[in-house]
Amino acid sequence: MTSRQRLTLAVLLGAQFMVAVDFSILTVALPVIGSDLGFALADLQWISTAFALASAGFMLMFSRIGDRIGRHRLFFAGMALLTVGSLLGGLAQDPAILLVARVAQGLATAAVMPAALALLTTSFAEGPLRTKALSFNGALLSLGFAAGALLGGVLADLLSWRWNFLVNVPVGIAILICAPLVITPSRGEQAKRLDLPGALTVTIGLVALVYGLTGATANGWGSLETLLSLALAVVMFGAFVLVELRAPDPIAPLRVLSRTTVKWGNLAGLITLSMESGLSFLLTIYMQQVLGLSVLTTGLAFTLLGLGVFLGGMIAPRVVGSLGPRAALLLGLVVQGVATGALVLIGDEVGTGMAVLLVGSALGGVGHVWAVVSYTLTATSALPDTEQGLATALTSMTQQIGFTLGVPILSAVAVAWMGRSGDVDSATTILGGIRVAIVVDAAVVLLGAWLISILLRPKHFEQPGTGSPER
Incomplete structure (x- = not known):
């Protein structure tokens, strides 16, 4: 990479990591926020839901606006809104202002994520450099989601929950200063109207x-x-x-939506992201409700998962370069599924339970980031720059929906099993429900790998008009 490409990558990855952290940073601090600002217990979910609704709901629309006005302009506007929204949330004195801040953060995420990813794919031509850039991007996105709970717990415990918002402000200002100096203007096809x-x-x-x-x-x-x-x-x-x-x-040409790599690449992304986010929720409940660990200790336990994700991202370019995106995607799903299945061995003993959890989650994190990188490559490959905005918006939207989908599905599985087993508040019953949900999680991932292996064939990676397979 040239020096300019390195700086561009640093700016874009910094923004992506920032929005990934924002998705989960408030999770641990929700009870404290509710108590401080006067949220009713039943209304706490809106702090997360307001963000998810805005970020997933407006992502496709904003990406197409970015294609027309310039992705760099949309990126700058999104980062400015994210910085202002974070400042507003950190200073909020009542629930209404906090929810407005979360909507602003969600709208900013809907603008920044597809714009940053499209700028990344158009800054690096298809090949080793793009693979490396997307590997770093996938690793930091997964690491950001895993690190959000840890960072949120530490900041809320040592300082105040308000720093879960305010930490974004200096980072956002730094990105806004640096971005215009290194990001090359990029846009898709021009249209007369939206x-x-x-x-x-x-x-x-x-x-x-x-x-x-x-x-x-x-x-x-x-x-x-x-x-x-x-x-x-x-x-x-x-x-x-x-x-x-x-x-x-x-706004979304069906020729792009119907492309095999776009369809099945995003399906693979939905599977790996939803099941991994749901697993993080299950393991949090396990550590706190079964093993009796504190919030801070629970957050620290995810450090090894984050390390696995980071190391997996560092070697992902070699894996994809050696195997190709399809085989790397299947390998990542299989590793994630097998490592998740091994977590069924967790028990009510802290020593053995945490040993299984730490090793299994770390190995699963390696496979997960391989799958994330490969699905992003698959869903954005062999497309002209004019269609990168839509393709990257779809992958970003898949990430947001995946993060949202996993928790309600796997929690419903666990609760359904616990409801059949009598005392739903006992540690034994909770452990049983978590184990059943873990089995379902692993089965979905492995079934997804088998399905993708059938529906996504090597011939689908051929460049249009060349007949040559993409590697």
């Missing part, structure tokens, strides 16, 4: 989907609110497809 009907239908559909998924944790999958939200999502997505078939300049 596909407003397509933008509205897909945004409403995504908001309804995320609302239904997050609400399922509190209200249950069979509640009327959850079912209506998911039904609205299905209707809006159907309307979106009809709109795109007729639009002269669609």
Whole structure:
């Protein structure tokens, strides 16, 4: 890499890591925030839900706006909004202001993530350099999500929960100062107007989907609110497809959405991200409710998972370069699935339970980051720069939905098993439910690997018009 490319990579990865941390940094501190600002216990979920709704719901729309006005401009605007929203959250004195700050952070994430990823893919040509850049990106995204809970617990314990917001401010200012000096302007195809009907239908559909998924944790999958939200999502997505078939300049051309690498690459990403985020939730409950560990100790236990993710990301370029993106993707899913399955050996003894957890989660983190890097490469490969905005928006949206989807699914599995076993508050029953959910987690990942191996073939990686496979 040239010096300019290194600086560009540092700026873009710094922004991606920042937004990944924001997704989970408040998790541990939610009870403290609720007590300090006067949130009702049932309303605490809105601190996370407000962020998830805005970030996932508006990502596709913002990415297409970035294609037209310039991805660099969207990136700068998103970073400015993230910095201001973080300052507002750190100074908030009542629940309403805090929720406004979280919506601002979510909207900023919807702008920054696809813009940063599109700028990254257009700054590095397909080949070893792009593979290396995306490997670092995948490692830092996964590490950021894992490190968010640790950093949030440490800041809330040693300083104040407000620093979970304020820590973003100096980082955001530094990125805003450096970014204009190193980022090359980039945009997709120019259009006379934005596909407003397509933008509205897909945004409403995504908001309804995320609302239904997050609400399922509190209200249950069979509640009327959850079912209506998911039904609205299905209707809006159907309307979106009809709109795109007729639009002269669609927000998401179906030729890109129907591409095999885009479809199955994003499915693989959804599987690996949702199951890993759900596993982090299960292990948190296990350490606190079964082993009786403190919040700070629980956060520190994820350090080894973060180390596995980081090391996996460092060697991911070699793995992808040797095997190709398809084989590396399958290997990552298999390693993640097998390591997750081994966690069923956890027990109620702190020594053996933590030994199994630390080793299994670290190995699973290695496989997980290989899968994340490979799915990103798969879903954005062999596409012209004019379509990188849409492709990267889809991968970023997959990340957000994956982070949201895993917890309600695996928690529903665990709770369903515990409900059959009598005393749902006993450590033995909780452990049993967690084990069942872990088995489901591993089975989904391994089944996904088998499905991807059938549906995503080496021929699908051929460059259009060349017949040569991409490596």
